[in-house]
Amino acid sequence: xxxxxxxxxxxxxxxxxxxxxxxxxxxxxxxxxxxxxxxxxxxxxxxxxxxxxxxxxxxxxxxxxxxxxxxxxxxxxxxxxxxxxxxxxxxxxxxxxxxxxxxxxxxxxxxxxxxxxxxx
Amino acid sequence: xxxxxxxxxxxxxxxxxxxxxxxxxxxxxxxxxxxxxxxxxxxxxxxxxxxxxxxxxxxxxxxxxxxxxxxxxxxxxxxxxxxxxxxxxxxxxxxxxxxxxxxxxxxxxxxxxxxxxxxxxxxxxxxxxxxxxxxxxxxxxxxxxxxxxxxxxxxxxxxxxxxxxxxxxxxxxxxxxxxxxxxxxxxxxx
Numbered sequence: 445x446x447x448x449x450x451x452x453x454x455x456x457x458x459x460x461x462x463x464x465x466x467x468x469x470x471x472x473x474x475x476x477x478x479x480x481x482x483x484x485x486x487x488x489x490x491x492x493x494x495x496x497x498x499x500x501x502x503x504x505x506x507x508x509x510x511x512x513x514x515x516x517x518x519x520x521x522x523x524x525x526x527x528x529x530x531x532x533x534x535x536x537x538x539x540x541x542x543x544x545x546x547x548x549x550x551x552x553x554x555x556x557x558x559x560x561x562x563x564x
Numbered sequence: 565x566x567x568x569x570x571x572x573x574x575x576x577x578x579x580x581x582x583x584x585x586x587x588x589x590x591x592x593x594x595x596x597x598x599x600x601x602x603x604x605x606x607x608x609x610x611x612x613x614x615x616x617x618x619x620x621x622x623x624x625x626x627x628x629x630x631x632x633x634x635x636x637x638x639x640x641x642x643x644x645x646x647x648x649x650x651x652x653x654x655x656x657x658x659x660x661x662x663x664x665x666x667x668x669x670x671x672x673x674x675x676x677x678x679x680x681x682x683x684x685x686x687x688x689x690x691x692x693x694x695x696x697x698x699x700x701x702x703x704x705x706x707x708x709x710x711x712x713x714x715x716x717x718x719x720x721x722x723x724x725x726x727x728x729x730x731x732x733x734x735x736x737x738x739x740x741x742x743x744x745x746x747x748x749x750x751x752x753x754x
Binding site for chain 1: 721729736
């Protein structure tokens, strides 16, 4: 092993160690957007920007609020309000669905989200 | 290791079998066979390793030996040929496994040849093997990211690179050991 071999190996080791935080951050599968799908069409919003948006569902309006990096349904025209009671979602892949209205609010980012594998 | 002191330096100026000679062709074929066998053995060992993303890189031994004995061009043939043969033998040819292996093999060969051409005397076979191994692992992770459509494979990147580096150094010393056993006259044969 020559001197330069040693230099090369040490350089790669240092590189691997210093890249650890970067790699972990990149691989984190950051959730970065909220996709609201329904009879009105499709609305894509960034999850970092606080917003209140009302979409038209099958039975009436559905209000979605994005705040503190999470999305939740605050008001809905459905009879049971299960969507409102679902609470906020923040992780990629999580969703809140209002079935009577046909509205789904999904957090997107890393396409896989909470799933370990997707088989087609 | 006393091996290193008794072997000639395998830098870019080392005389290598003439590319067009049948001797070189035969030698390259043997190295391809060797690389294929090593690749197959490694494919059997893979489930036994507990950590994800840790590869032995045994087949790289044949590529590194080829670089010294039959030249860089033939070494590339040994590398790619090994991926094809092992892929066909394990029934994964054309699948994601082959894509990972091919990407890794290409990257490893590129890095090793670059080190040899640009570094000249400075790097020995051990250095080539170590860098080639690291490049192999990184390229495999890159291909995995592309196939998975996400950056998730990067989680294992640092561990994999370090493990690949360790095995690369070991393979490099193994290559040095093997090369030291070949009589010097064999290098000059045509």
